[in-house]
Amino acid sequence: MxxxxxxxxxxxxxxxxxxxxxxxxxxxxxxxxxxxxxxxxxxxxxxxxxxxxxxxxxxxxxxxxxxxxxxxxxxxxxxxxxxxxxxxxxxxxxxxxxxxxxxxxxxxxxxxxxxxxxxxxxxxxxxxxxxxxxxxxxxxxxxxxxxxxxxxxxxxxxxxxxxxxxxxxxxxxxxxxxxARVERTTSRPSVSVVVAARNEAGNIDNIVRRVKNMGPDDELIFIEGGSSDDTWDRIVQAQKDNPHRNIVIGKQDGKGKGDAVRKGFAMASKDILMILDADLTVPPEDLPKFYDALVSGKAEFINGSRLVYPMEKEAMRFLNMLGNKFFAAAFSFVLGQRFKDTLCGTKVLTRENYQRLARNRSYFGEFDPFGDFDLIFGASRMGLKVIEVPITYRERTYGETNISRWRHGALLLVMLVFASRKLKFI
Missing domain, CATH: 3.40.50.150 (Vaccinia Virus protein VP39)
Incomplete structure (x- = not known):
């Protein structure tokens, strides 16, 4: 016994x-x-x-x-x-x-x-x-x-x-x-903001204009992949037009946002890593809230939540909202930590913790096309403290969503079962 x-x-x-x-x-x-x-x-x-x-x-x-x-x-x-x-x-x-x-x-x-x-x-x-x-x-x-x-x-x-x-x-x-961190640090670490952009040409200039520096030497990393419009040309032009900004650019090797985020994180050189969706449905002006939550020691993995404040009318369709609530409850049960919105694209952690996460990525594999769950699963297994920062979810003003409701919903169900086997039912 x-x-x-x-x-x-x-x-x-x-x-x-x-x-x-x-x-x-x-x-x-x-x-x-x-x-x-x-x-x-x-x-x-x-x-x-x-x-x-x-x-x-x-x-x-x-x-x-x-x-x-x-x-x-x-x-x-x-x-x-x-x-x-x-x-x-x-x-x-x-x-x-x-x-x-x-x-x-x-x-x-x-x-x-x-x-x-x-x-x-x-x-x-x-x-x-x-x-x-x-x-x-x-x-x-x-x-x-x-x-x-x-x-x-x-x-x-x-x-x-x-x-x-x-x-x-x-x-x-x-x-x-x-x-718990007893004394707050007085240092202001720099940030690498990673933007995965596919068919987002109309948003590139707005991203550069609206993403403000949070640390002393921040960098803005654009990763483009498979666009059918002139997104890449707009990214290159934005880098030329803003020599005062530390803008890093690259093209992804594979497909999907997850692959783009991983490439951007590999290129990042600053202490804190952030993801910003190129559709600007999460306002760049909210990024300092994520920064402050991490730097103050309140948590080690900061996840955005779109489901607290009222959102703009066309920001999220009703069935999408139901799906988000279902997956948030299901993944919270599996992960053992509360997630109100697992699918919010904005996530923040230190580069050191990400590198530890990446070294042990083989436990879950690399089949997550979104990039969200690769980070969430890894953070949960590492025992990182998670906190969610509510944001006001905006309507998309340019282009069309790259998310397929039913195909990606089915993939999320597969990932839920997979995570259950790896984290809960062991």
């Missing part, structure tokens, strides 16, 4: 902590998890604080520790001081609903005898994290059947445990937290 359970738990933790990451388990109650995870180091909380060992860790695991601590706030505060800002804390707790079964398993010798003194609710965990300058990024509930029964265990734990309703009965809760 114990071996099966710890193998399950290691599978969930490996969703975040990859073999290439430095992983530390603090005050390990037993050695099973470390043995199965393989590359995990085990240290005491005192060693973590005194030696500053957490400063080089990508992930720090607390497996059940909070059940035993007399001073949880002091314990977490001590760990917090030794972690760098991009380290992730993985906190594993066990549901109080399972307390009688855990005690019975202990009596029967199916688990090591321990004295759990704290049985914590979600609100308790969130409160302790806030008190000790951690920020909760996401929470997963796992394991309905902690013992191995051929076929049945796999079906129950992989497909039933994550479902609404049933997940409230799960044994294991996994919380992903990040150290």
């Amino acid at each position: 114990r071996n099966y359970f710890y193998r399950l738990l290691s599978t969930y933790l490996r969703l975040y902590a990859r073999p290439s990451d430095r992983v530390i388990e603090v005050d390990a109650v037993s050695g099973e998890l470390q043995e199965i995870l393989g590359s995990t180091e085990s240290v005491s909380s005192a060693q973590l604080r005194d030696a500053g060992g957490g400063s080089t860790a990508d992930y720090v695991i607390l497996n059940g520790n909070l059940h035993y601590e007399a001073d949880i706030q002091g314990y977490l505060a001590g760990i917090r001081t030794s972690l760098r800002e991009d380290t992730r804390l993985l906190v594993v707790t066990y549901s109080a609903l399972w307390r009688p079964f855990i005690q019975l398993a202990t009596m029967l010798g199916l688990r090591r005898k321990t004295l759990e003194s704290n049985w914590l609710a979600d609100a308790d965990i969130a409160n302790f994290l806030r008190l000790t300058d951690f920020e909760l990024v996401r929470r997963d509930s796992r394991v309905l059947l902690p013992m191995y029964i051929p076929l049945l265990s796999s079906v129950v734990n992989r497909y039933l445990a994550p479902l609404p309703g049933l997940r409230a009965l799960a044994l294991v809760n996994v919380y992903v937290a990040r150290p």
Whole structure:
């Protein structure tokens, strides 16, 4: 039973902590998890604080520790001081609903005898994290059947445990937290704004005029691909007409917005990466809001939301809005973080986090033609803190949409199923 359970738990933790990451388990109650995870180091909380060992860790695991601590706030505060800002804390707790079964398993010798003194609710965990300058990024509930029964265990734990309703009965809760930024930086990093443009000739000059500098040395990157109008010529002319602006241009090698965005990000040289849709339905004047949300430390992945403010009359058709709401709810369930509008084209993250995401892109593959989900899936798996910035969605004033409602809707359903297999039903 114990071996099966710890193998399950290691599978969930490996969703975040990859073999290439430095992983530390603090005050390990037993050695099973470390043995199965393989590359995990085990240290005491005192060693973590005194030696500053957490400063080089990508992930720090607390497996059940909070059940035993007399001073949880002091314990977490001590760990917090030794972690760098991009380290992730993985906190594993066990549901109080399972307390009688855990005690019975202990009596029967199916688990090591321990004295759990704290049985914590979600609100308790969130409160302790806030008190000790951690920020909760996401929470997963796992394991309905902690013992191995051929076929049945796999079906129950992989497909039933994550479902609404049933997940409230799960044994294991996994919380992903990040150290909250206590002091705001006074530096103003520069931005690479990437614009994928196909058949958008009439919008190029407006983009150059309306995208304002946010950092000291921003760059505007146009990537053109497969236009049937003179979009490329207008981009070249805009670069010539604006020598005072740092405008970088290129043609994409493949097809689709996702391919164009990836090429633009590969060409980018600044600290922050932004996507702006060339149709200007997201106003360029709103980009500083995204910039401020990232620079202030409120989050590490900034997603636009078109579904908060009233939108212009012809900005989004009714069926498109229903589809957006459905996919937002479905992907929020799969990803474990709330997304009100997964399909808003404006997304922002640091170049460093994007490079980490890109190095592990093979986990999901590169079949996303939109580019949105490549970033969303990767950010979710990395445990990046997500926040959405509401924008006022505008009508398109030039050209026609490059989105096919039914064909791309069907593709989104395929991607939803794929993401479920990779992130939720594992």
